[in-house]
Amino acid sequence: MDLKCKKMNCKFNNSCACMSKAININKLCECATFEKSNNLDKKQHQDISRDMFEVAPEIHPFRHNKNLSIECSAECLFNEHGICKANGISVMNGKNSGVCITNIEP
Ligand code: SF4
Ligand code: SF4
DSSP states (O other): OEEEEOOTTBTTEETTEEOOSEEEEOTTSBBTTOOBOSSOOGGGOOOHHHHSSOOOOOOOSOOBOTTOEEEEOSOOTTEETTEEOOSEEEEEEOSSSEEEOOOOOO
8 A cells, every 4th residue: 555645743644654554534534543743853844834835745765555454434436345445545634634635436
């Protein structure tokens, strides 16, 4: 599973890779595993409102996490009995959490 996540202030995010063993995407395609980090590494900062432009984040050299399992409750072509079967997903920076934008309505 190739997961690219731009929710930089999540404690599992490391340069756009997700370090969690498993994640859970809810009905609204939001990542329910998101937990705000209280101690962000400098490379994890991406404050668009302050800087007025988006600074390209560092990208982790190795994003493929074979063992990452994604449970998902969203209606999606890639959802097979609650498990995501996509080869990879992109998670964007939503207001409250990461949001899966690979979602395709069936
Ligand atoms: S928001 Fe979800 S996908 Fe992104 S790093 Fe956090 S746990 Fe992983
Ligand atoms: S691609 Fe579809 S099945 Fe996979 S996590 Fe995103 S919404 Fe869920």
